[in-house]
Amino acid sequence: MKYGLNSNGMHKNNRTLVFKTLLQNGEITRTELAKRLGLQKATITNIINEFFDMRIVKIVGQEASGRRGEKLCLVLDGMYTMSIGITRSDYQVAIFTLSGEEVSNIRFRFEREKNFRETIEHLKEDIALQIERYGEQRIFGICMAVPGLYMRDRIENKEIYMISEFEQWSEVDIRKELETVTKRPIEIVYDAKLAAYAEWRNAAEVKNDENASLAVVRSRGFGIGAGFVINGRLVEGCLGIAGEVGHMGINYLTQKKQSGTFEACAGTDSAIQYMLQRMYEFPDSLLNENSTYADIVEQYQKKDPLAVWTIEKLAWMLGYGIVNIIFTLNPDYIILGADYPSDDEFIEKVKKAVYECTPAFVADNTVIRYSKLKTDSYLLGANYYLVDKLCDNNQIFDKFNAIIS
Numbered sequence: 075m076k077y078g079l080n081s082n083g084m085h086k087n088n089r090t091l092v093f094k095t096l097l098q099n100g101e102i103t104r105t106e107l108a109k110r111l112g113l114q115k116a117t118i119t120n121i122i123n124e125f126f127d128m129r130i131v132k133i134v135g136q137e138a139s140g141r142r143g144e145k146l147c148l149v150l151d152g153m154y155t156m157s158i159g160i161t162r163s164d165y166q167v168a169i170f171t172l173s174g175e176e177v178s179n180i181r182f183r184f185e186r187e188k189n190f191r192e193t194i195e196h197l198k199e200d201i202a203l204q205i206e207r208y209g210e211q212r213i214f215g216i217c218m219a220v221p222g223l224y225m226r227d228r229i230e231n232k233e234i235y236m237i238s239e240f241e242q243w244s245e246v247d248i249r250k251e252l253e254t255v256t257k258r259p260i261e262i263v264y265d266a267k268l269a270a271y272a273e274w275r276n277a278a279e280v281k282n283d284e285n286a287s288l289a290v291v292r293s294r295g296f297g298i299g300a301g302f303v304i305n306g307r308l309v310e311g312c313l314g315i316a317g318e319v320g321h322m323g324i325n326y327l328t329q330k331k332q333s334g335t336f337e338a339c340a341g342t343d344s345a346i347q348y349m350l351q352r353m354y355e356f357p358d359s360l361l362n363e364n365s366t367y368a369d370i371v372e373q374y375q376k377k378d379p380l381a382v383w384t385i386e387k388l389a390w391m392l393g394y395g396i397v398n399i400i401f402t403l404n405p406d407y408i409i410l411g412a413d414y415p416s417d418d419e420f421i422e423k424v425k426k427a428v429y430e431c432t433p434a435f436v437a438d439n440t441v442i443r444y445s446k447l448k449t450d451s452y453l454l455g456a457n458y459y460l461v462d463k464l465c466d467n468n469q470i471f472d473k474f475n476a477i478i479s
Contacts (some may be wrong), residue, residue: 086468092121102147105221128474158218167200170457188326190242214473217456219265225313238382268455270301275458292411298337342367342394349384356380407441416444
C-alpha cells in the first residue's frame with residue numbers, strides 16, 4: 075500500500091498541477107503560479123524550464139520590469155482531442171484544441187427507424203476523415219458521448235445500452251466497431267455527465283470555490299438526463315448511471331408504468347401531450363394535432379394561450395422533479411439545458427414550484443439558472459474530460475514528447 079509519493083511522483087504531480095493551472099487560466103506569472111499552488115518558486119522555475127524544452131509554453135508579456143513580471147501561456151498548436159456525440163437523430167465528430175476551442179465538426183442526421191448499422195458505417199468514415207485531416211498522433215484522445223441508459227458492469231467487464239426509443243443501439247457493439255477505425259481505446263461517457271462537466275469548467279460561480287456542487291438537467295425530446303459534479307468530480311455510481319433522473323418517479327397517479335417518470339412529465343416532448351390534452355379548450359390557438367415542441371415554444375413566445383398553459387405545466391413538472399434532486403444531493407447550483415425556453419417567466423415558474431415543495435431557506439440557497447453554453451456542450455465536456463484524464467494519469471507529457479521527438 076502506498077502512503078505517499080516519492081520525489082519522482084511528487085515532481086510528476088507538481089508538473090501536472092502547473093500545466094492544468096496554465097491551461098485553465100491562460101496567462102499567468104511564475105509568482106502567481108507559486109502562490110496559487112503553494113509551491114516553491116524554484117520548483118515552478120524548474121517545471122517551466124521543462125515546458126520550454128517541450129516547446130509548450132511561451133512568454134507573452136511583462137507586468138513589471140524583469141523576469142518576475144513575465145506572463146506565461148501554453149502553446150498547444152496542432153494538439154487535439156476528438157469528441158463524438160450520438161443522439162437519437164444525429165451524430166457529430168468534433169475536433170477540439172486542448173484548451174477547448176472547437177476547430178472542426180462533421181454532423182450527420184439520420185432516421186433511427188432505418189438500419190442503424192448503415193449509420194455506424196457512415197460514422198466510421200467520418201471518424202477516419204477527421205483522423206486523416208488532423209493526424210493520428212496529434213489527436214491525444216477520443217471520447218464518445220452517448221444518451222442513457224448506458225451502464226458499465228465492472229464484474230463482467232461489459233457495457234450495457236438500454237437507450238429508450240432507440241432499441242437498435244443494443245444490437246451493435248459500437249465500441250468494437252469504432253475502435254477498428256481509431257486503433258485506440260475510446261472513452262464512452264453518458265452525455266449529460268459531460269454537459270455537466272463543461273458547465274463546471276465554465277461556471278463563474280465555482281471559479282473560486284472548489285467545494286461547490288453543480289447539477290445540470292437537460293432534455294432532448296422524450297428523455298431527461300442530469301449530470302452531477304461534486305468537489306470537481308463527476309458523480310458516477312457503481313454502474314455509471316448516476317444522473318439518470320429521467321427514470322425517477324414523480325407522479326404515481328397515472329395507470330401507465332412509464333408515464334409517471336420525470337422524463338415523461340417534464341421532458342420537452344411531454345409538452346406535446348399537455349397541449350393535446352387541453353387543445354379543444356383553446357379553439358383560437360394556432361397550435362394543432364401536428365404541432366411539434368418547437369412550434370409550441372414559438373407560439374409560447376407569441377403569447378398563444380394554449381402554448382402558455384402548456385409551457386407553464388412543463389415548468390411546474392420540471393420544478394417538482396428538481397425538488398427531488400435538491401433533497402437528494404443538495405447542489406449549490408442547478409443549471410437547465412438549452413432545450414427549455416430561456417426566458418425569465420419560465421424559470422420563475424420552475425422556481426415557484428420548487429418553493430412550494432421545499433422550505434424557503436433551502437430554496438433560497440439553491441441557484442437555478444440557464445446554461446450559458448451552446449446546446450451541444452457535451453462535446454466540449456468530452457474535451458475537458460479527456461484532457462483532465464490524461465493529466466491525472468500523467469500521460470499528457472508522453473503525448474507532448476511523442477510529437478517533439
